[in-house]
Amino acid sequence: xxxxxxxxxxxxxxxxxxxxxxxxxxxxxxxxxxxxxxxxxxxxxxxxxxxxxxxxxxxxxxxxxxxxxxxxxxxxxxxxxxxxxxxxxxxxxxxxxxxxxxxxxxxxxxxxxxxxxxxxxxxxxxxxxxxxxxxxxxxxxxxxxxxxxxxxxxxxxxxxxxxxxxxxxxxxxxxxxxxxxxxxxxxxxxxxxxxxxxxxxxxxxxxxxxxxxxxxxxxxxxxxxxxxxxxxxxxxxxxxxxxxxxxxxxxxxxxxxxxxxxxxxxxxxxxxxxxxxxxxxxxxxxxxxxxxxxxxxxxxxxxxxxxxxxxxxxxxxxxxxxxxxxxxxx
Amino acid sequence: xxxxxxxxxxxxxxxxxxxxxxxxxxxxxxxxxxxxxxxxxxxxxxxxxxxxxxxxxxxxxxxxxxxxxxxxxxxxxxxxxxxxxxxxxxxxxxxxxxxxxxxxxxxxxxxxxxxxxxxxxxxxxxxxxxxxxxxxxxxxxxxxxxxxxxxxxxxxxxxxxxxxxxxxxxxxxxxxxxxxxxxxxxxxxxxxxxxxxxxxxxxxxxxxxxxxxxxxxxxxxxxxxxxxxxxxxxxxxxxxxxxxxxxxxxxxxxxxxxxxxxxxxxxxxxxxxxxxxxxxxxxxxxxxxxxxxxxxxxxxxxxxxxxxxxxxxxxxxxxxxxxxxxxxxx
DNA sequence: TTGAAAGCGCTAACAT
DNA sequence: ATGTTAGCGCTTTCAA
Numbered sequence: 275x276x277x278x279x280x281x282x283x284x285x286x287x288x289x290x291x292x293x294x295x296x297x298x299x300x301x302x303x304x305x306x307x308x309x310x311x312x313x314x315x316x317x318x319x320x321x322x323x324x325x326x327x328x329x330x331x332x333x334x335x336x337x338x339x340x341x342x343x344x345x346x347x348x349x350x351x352x353x354x355x356x357x358x359x360x361x362x363x364x365x366x367x368x369x370x371x372x373x374x375x376x377x378x379x380x381x382x383x384x385x386x387x388x389x390x391x392x393x394x395x396x397x398x399x400x401x402x403x404x405x406x407x408x409x410x411x412x413x414x415x416x417x418x419x420x421x422x423x424x425x426x427x428x429x430x431x432x433x434x435x436x437x438x439x440x441x442x443x444x445x446x447x448x449x450x451x452x453x454x455x456x457x458x459x460x461x462x463x464x465x466x467x468x469x470x471x472x473x474x475x476x477x478x479x480x481x482x483x484x485x486x487x488x489x490x491x492x493x494x495x496x497x498x499x500x501x502x503x504x505x506x507x508x509x510x511x512x513x514x515x516x517x518x519x520x521x522x523x524x525x526x527x528x529x530x531x532x533x534x535x536x537x538x539x540x541x542x543x544x545x546x547x548x549x550x551x552x553x554x555x556x557x558x559x560x561x562x563x564x565x566x567x568x569x570x571x572x573x574x575x576x577x578x579x580x581x582x583x584x585x586x587x588x589x590x591x592x593x594x595x596x597x598x599x600x601x602x603x604x
Numbered sequence: 605x606x607x608x609x610x611x612x613x614x615x616x617x618x619x620x621x622x623x624x625x626x627x628x629x630x631x632x633x634x635x636x637x638x639x640x641x642x643x644x645x646x647x648x649x650x651x652x653x654x655x656x657x658x659x660x661x662x663x664x665x666x667x668x669x670x671x672x673x674x675x676x677x678x679x680x681x682x683x684x685x686x687x688x689x690x691x692x693x694x695x696x697x698x699x700x701x702x703x704x705x706x707x708x709x710x711x712x713x714x715x716x717x718x719x720x721x722x723x724x725x726x727x728x729x730x731x732x733x734x735x736x737x738x739x740x741x742x743x744x745x746x747x748x749x750x751x752x753x754x755x756x757x758x759x760x761x762x763x764x765x766x767x768x769x770x771x772x773x774x775x776x777x778x779x780x781x782x783x784x785x786x787x788x789x790x791x792x793x794x795x796x797x798x799x800x801x802x803x804x805x806x807x808x809x810x811x812x813x814x815x816x817x818x819x820x821x822x823x824x825x826x827x828x829x830x831x832x833x834x835x836x837x838x839x840x841x842x843x844x845x846x847x848x849x850x851x852x853x854x855x856x857x858x859x860x861x862x863x864x865x866x867x868x869x870x871x872x873x874x875x876x877x878x879x880x881x882x883x884x885x886x887x888x889x890x891x892x893x894x895x896x897x898x899x900x901x902x903x904x905x906x907x908x909x910x911x912x913x914x915x916x917x918x919x920x921x922x923x924x925x926x927x928x929x930x931x932x933x934x
Numbered sequence: 935t936t937g938a939a940a941g942c943g944c945t946a947a948c949a950t
Numbered sequence: 951a952t953g954t955t956a957g958c959g960c961t962t963t964c965a966a
Contacts, residue, residue, distance in 0.1 A: 275660070275664050275665050275666050275722045275723075275724055278742075280942090280943055280944085281943065281944065281945095282943080282944095290952075290953085291952065291953045291954075292943090292944080292945090292953090293945075293946085293952075293953065293954080293955095294951085294952055294953075296944065296945055296946090297945090297951095297952085300945085304951065304952090305951065305952080306951060306952090309951080309952085321742065323716070323719045323720065324720055324943090324944085325661070325720070325722060325942090325943050325944070326720030326721055326722065327657045327660050327661045327666070327721070327722050327942095327943080327944095328661050328942075328943035328944040328945090328958090329943080329944055329945075330605070330657050330944095330958095331655070331657045331658050331661060331942095331943085331944080331958050331959065331960090332943080332944045332945050332946085332957080332958050333944085333945065333946090333958085334605050334958070335605050336605050336657070346682060346685070346686050346689075347679075347682060347683065347686060349677075349679075352676060352677060352682055353677065355676070356676050356677060356703065359676075359703060368700075368702075368717060368721075370698075370700060371701060372698075373686065373689060386653070387698060389608075389653045390653065390654055390655070390656030391656055391657070391698075392605045392655060392656065392657050393605075394605055412608075412651065526879070526880070529880075529883045530882070530883075532883075533883075548880075549856070550856070550859075550878075550880045552860075553859045553860075553862075553863075553884055554883055554884070554885075555884075555885045610958090610959055610960085611959065611960065611961095612959080620936075620937085621936065621937045621938075622937090622959090622960080622961090623936075623937060623938080623939095623961080623962080624935085624936055624937075626959095626960065626961055626962090627935095627936085627961090630961085634935065634936090635935070635936080636935060636936090639935080639936085654959090654960085655958090655959050655960070657958095657959080657960090658942090658958075658959035658960040658961090659959080659960055659961075660942095660960095661942050661943065661944090661958095661959085661960080662941080662942050662959080662960045662961050662962085663942085663960085663961065663962095664942070935966105936965105936966085937964105937965085937966080938963105938964090938965080938966095939962100939963090939964090939965100940961105940962090940963085940964100941960100941961095941962095941963105942959105942960090942961090943958105944957100944958090945956105945957095945958095946955100946956090946957095947954100947955085947956085948953105948954085948955085948956100949952100949953080949954070949955090950951100950952085950953080950954095
């Protein structure tokens, strides 16, 4: 924070008051054209840069949104943050992104940081169900994306979510239509999406009159370290003929194990698409999430709430699109 | 920026002055133990949260670093930003990341934003060579990462770079050792890394007494849209037996085209590694960049410079590690 | 050990 | 159309 030219310096140069400079710089209509011109010129020549902190503190508005994401290395969240930055930027808002690594304590710290930076609102992809959001957030506008807030407070917040049940059903149905009889699942440890995806899996099985088997329902550790052996367990020991991975990091773990298996014998499905899935020799059926829409709606809703804190809370459920690789086979 | 409990409220409750509250909250040793305890309790009960903006404006330090990256969807920069956040966080600094989409005007806006937010220093991956950084940056500490600043001002800034010449040479050598005779290159449009990688390519050819051919040296558009047809042009029309892609997004473009070609006939190399390259049927020889080190050194250097602006500028060149897929063949 | 007062840079009443 | 003044929330002399 190098000490810089301030409004005072410009005022002195221009021989006017600080107030007039402020007005001129903010293009207030009530300042004479030539004064404005003169002041703006002087400001430019002096290399004046407004101090946004001072401005924010004065007007009680930072024009900054906070975004809390659990994993910045996961392409889903990167794309989501990109979408959110775009939409927020259009509306004149900056976005402060903080990564929690799926840790509750890091999330708490992240929220505190956001408050210190005086964000006008928060977009949260929750790292867990145990946080006491009402206490942490107070009356700060917040929208939950991708993952629901804890059940007991869910109605207090806006949510922008994907239809995980439908997306999973579509995938499992596709696998079944192609002949799969015994479909293993490696679910994620994230409660809110995991529960829904498991439900979709069960409903699809039931609709096809297939019996679920707890022995082929596994849950990945958050860091994904146990996914490769789970894949082996399900495909080899449990003789599954298909495998559903509940998100793209899990599918990556599965692929890490697959080289020594005979892939042509299995069908693969995953929630969440990845561009590079197209380059793999084995086709993967995925449900592609409407990431740009998730981001757009989340921002729009948050800005609306910042504008009017009386807005009733709402849940948005967006459909996922099935990508039935190989495409020709559709 | 919801109006919140301030120091004044805590002071009133505690029956002390604002100054004492400030001291107590900052654990000043010169405040009596029980007063401190009492004040901290009251603050907690009241749900007091410090206003970091007010603090920053007063102490003239934001404890925030700005990071300017050209493409948040590129895994290289995501990993880099993650590394930078980690190291900065350890040192008590937050990081404000802004994406430029390789646009010079967006970069200029990003830098202005950083100034408004009063960042203490800047980590820049430049979007182009034409910016007048000394004018834009003034005396604000800045470190350039991955890409050099414009040649005429390069010595004014610290740089943390990868040895692009060496990395490329290693890749080309590997391809040649495996029998490649005619190696096409699709280079990126980013001048600073592209020049170096092209030089490495030429030097490796020369060392192997292979004649360079301008007909098989192509440059990708920044958005990558013309990469697939370039790949076809080089591999089919120009009858290359190997192809070198100068970064991972270019390689992705190449793969987009490859499905209809007979891959087994070609060797592939790329600067910049990707995890999922391991899952592809065709092996890709890559140079893996030391991303964590790049980030760590950049932050350390920036903090050192924030501490002492007299520090002489310096260039760090980090080696890239060749990944000679298939690994067994090493 | 604590308090009073000034001031960081800015904007918004309220003058004039 | 412009100036004066106060104050956003905080820290930091200087005094007591």
